[in-house]
Amino acid sequence: MTFEGRLPVLYSFRRCPYAMRARLALIVSETHVELREVILREKPAALREASPKATVPVLVLPDGTVIDESLEIMLWALGQNDPTGSLSPRDGNRDRMVELVALNDTDFKYHLDRYKYPQRYPGEHAETHRTAAGRFVTNLEERLSANTYLFGPDAALADIAIAPFVRQFAGADEAWFAAQAWPGVQAWLASITGSSAFVRAMHKYPAWRPDATPQHFPPD
Secondary structure: OOOOOOOOEEEEOOOOHHHHHHHHHHHHOOOOEEEEEOOHHHOOHHHHHHOOOOOOOEEEOOOOOEEOOHHHHHHHHHHHOOOOOOOOOOOOOHHHHHHHHHHHHHHHHHHHHHHHOHHHOOOOOHHHHHHHHHHHHHHHHHHHOOOOEOOEOOOOHHHHHHHHHHHHHHHHOHHHHHHOOOHHHHHHHHHHHOOHHHHHHOOOOOEOOOOOOOEEEOOO
């Protein structure tokens, strides 16, 4: 979906899983934005002015409305246009998907950070957190034992909201992850990260400057 006149502006950071899922939802919903790639150690004043939190992603709509939570950006985009039924999967509904995403964003993310970045958490035991994070992945595996995706045969909101975080978990120790009894999760993750939508979502953009030529997203 395109907009007449000014496009919404998305402040993003390519490797941030929250920004990844926002970009994926924009692609699925066919929503075009001006993308402003942020260097996290040099956050631009325009980002801070839009959202005092100054965390990505932040979406600024043409009317000045600011959406600075990744899941809310996803819900907004898919609420505008949902050609693949991402908000209405066969084996669930929006509320059930949001509940699962909430578990990802709280319990799983807590343990993921302490496993992936042990240097940031002195005194913590990375393997303990890997085991705890693995319980969430086992939950996903149980869901995927009957379906290709988390709520049915097609990718939906929950899939694209959670996959970037499971991707981080897998990437922390690829050999260990591949050796686990999670064939459903491994196939699911490979399907999402190997998709054309994910490839487009991970397109590299130069760091944004106020005097730069606007960069449109998604890329052609």
